[in-house]
Each structure stands twice: as structure tokens, then as C-alpha cells.
Amino acid sequence: MTPKTVDLPSINRDSKIYVAGHRGLVGSAVVRSLQNRGYHNIVTRTRQQLELADSRAVKDFFSEQQPDCVIDAAAKVGGIHANNVYPADFIRDNLLIQNNLIDHAWRSGCRKFVFLGSTCIYPKMAPQPLKEEYLLTGPLEPTNEWYAIAKIAGIKMCQAYRKQYGFDAISLMPTNLYGPGDNFDLENSHVLPALIRKFHEAKIAGKPEVVIWGTGKPRREFLYVDDMADATLFLMANYSDEQIVNVGVGQDITIRELAETVKDIVDFNGNIVFDTSKPDGTPRKLLDVSKLSALGWQATTPLQRGVKSTYQWHVQSAEV
Secondary structure, eight states: OOOOOOOOOOOOTTSOEEEETTTSHHHHHHHHHHHHTTOOOEEOOOTTTOOTTOHHHHHHHHHHHOOSEEEEOOOOOOOHHHHHHOHHHHHHHHHHHHHHHHHHHHHTTOSEEEEEOOGGGSOTTOOSSBOGGGTTSSOOOGGGHHHHHHHHHHHHHHHHHHHHHOOOEEEEEEOEEESTTOOOOTTTOOHHHHHHHHHHHHHHHTOSEEEEESOSOOEEOEEEHHHHHHHHHHHHHHOOOSSOEEESOSOOEEHHHHHHHHHHHHTOOSEEEEETTSOOOSSEEOBOOHHHHHHTOOOOOOHHHHHHHHHHHHHHHHHO
16 A cells, blocks of 8 residues: 655744653754754753653643644663663653654644654664665564664554554654763763763773773764754655655774774773673664665764764763
8 A cells, every 4th residue: 555645844943843852862962953943942841841651741741732843852772781681661661652752743733753763673684784674674683672672663653653644754763873962871871972981981090991892893883963963854854754764874883993983082091902701782783874865965973073072072061
């Protein structure tokens, strides 16, 4: 069956835009990007003001605010360790959050919904680079399948609401993101902010080495979060289809190369030691971004510049 097509909505600077998860890495960057472009009717709520896992609270919020557009950057996120230790939390919380947002946004008359997913939705051993059509073609990476399954369910919910109701919901799949506002907690952060913190603390403490999980051989792609925000607003205005869209830079490096980059930027003079008893995770995750490129968007922040900016933010925030 051919899916219903929906004309692109007229989302302009006067439109009411609700950014869910505005305090997180992506959400805060989206708010910055909206403000920089002159959008002035931005709605946000902290978790204390609105518990997104509470269906009644979310229903009341949408009945009151009736936003024209929703950008869903709200999620429970974390790295390999957090996903391994808290699998129930990751699948339950993310399903509740996205189900409530998608359903009540549609019921309130929202004209555009932007769902942000993750590259962990793709099979662990999928061909590289990852194309959008590889979704659901093989087993997932076991260390974060709980989060991945929740995100896949979100994609399918957006597609179902488009098919049945004509709801203009689009799904974007960002690669590994980093930047100002990142989570630097060593217990549940992603690899790049964890490396920044480890090297910085080792430098301050005068330690002779930094120990890193795994072999250093896996390859990863990294997108600066302000570029992700820019892509989100670009697709909000220029894309309307049930098919997912990869958002990345189309280039990757090894974890070893990433560690060397962070070491140089932090100016750490010790050694790097790889703990090969720890898991590597997926061998490679590189996105095919040809679809996004054909739509007319590409990333502009080089990794070196982005990591330097992120490190400076971390140092300044730690001093506050």
C-alpha cells in the first residue's frame, strides 16, 4: 500500500514549537538553533514540570499548549555500561516517553512531529556504511538492544500514525553526537565525553596513563551537536515522508585515533592503555548520508574543532 502523503506544514518563526528534552545534549542545541534563527514561540518543560512517562500529565500539557510542532529530543540515554546494568529502565522509560508524545501530539492537532532516534537501531553486523533500508534486517548489538528496540518502536509508531491518520511525523537517525552540554559521568556517558573527562582528570592528577575499554579497533562516526540541531530544523522544514533519514558526517575513525585526538587537545603527556577484557561493542558504525546530502544538507564542524569546543565547555562548567 502506498503511504499517505502530507504537504509540508508551514512552520515559521511564529509557530509554537515544543522541544521535549530541552535540557539534554540535543534538545539544548535545538533550542539554541531555533533562537538563533529567530523562532520566538518555543515551549519547554523540565522533568519536574512535566513527567513525560505520565500519560495524563502529557495529555493535559498538549490540551493546554497545542503546539504546532514537536521536536522529540527526550530519551533515557547512556553508554554500554548503563545499557547493560539498567535494561528494564531503558526499554520501559523510552517506550513510555515516545508513546505519550506521539499520541498526544497527534490528538492535539500538532502539524509536525520530529522523532530523534539512534544508529543503534541497525543490525550489529549490517554492511557498512549503514543505509536506511538496513533497518530490521538482522540481530541488534546485545549491549544496547533495549534502547534500540524502544527507538525502533518509535519509528514504527510514527510510520503507523502517518499511514492511518496522515500525521506528519518524521524520524531522524543521528550518529554519535557530542558537544557542549554532554554527559561526562563516567558510569553512563558515551565514549567521547568519557574520554575527555578521563584525560582531563589524569592530566590534573599527574597520572602516567589513561585506561580505555576495549581494543581501540572499533570505528565510530561523530557529529557535533550544533550540526545535528541544524539538520533537525532543516528536515523539519524540508522533509515529509515515512522513511527514516540518517544524520551524520559520512566519515569515521577508530577509538584509538579518537583517544589520540582527545589526548592531544587536552594536552595529556601520559600513555594510553587499552583494557582488552572489556567489550568493544559494534565493530563499526558509519552512516550512509547520501539521502540527507541529496536533500541539500551536510555537516560543517570538523572533529578537531568540535572536540576542542567540547573540552573547553567541560573545563568551564567544572569550574562553576
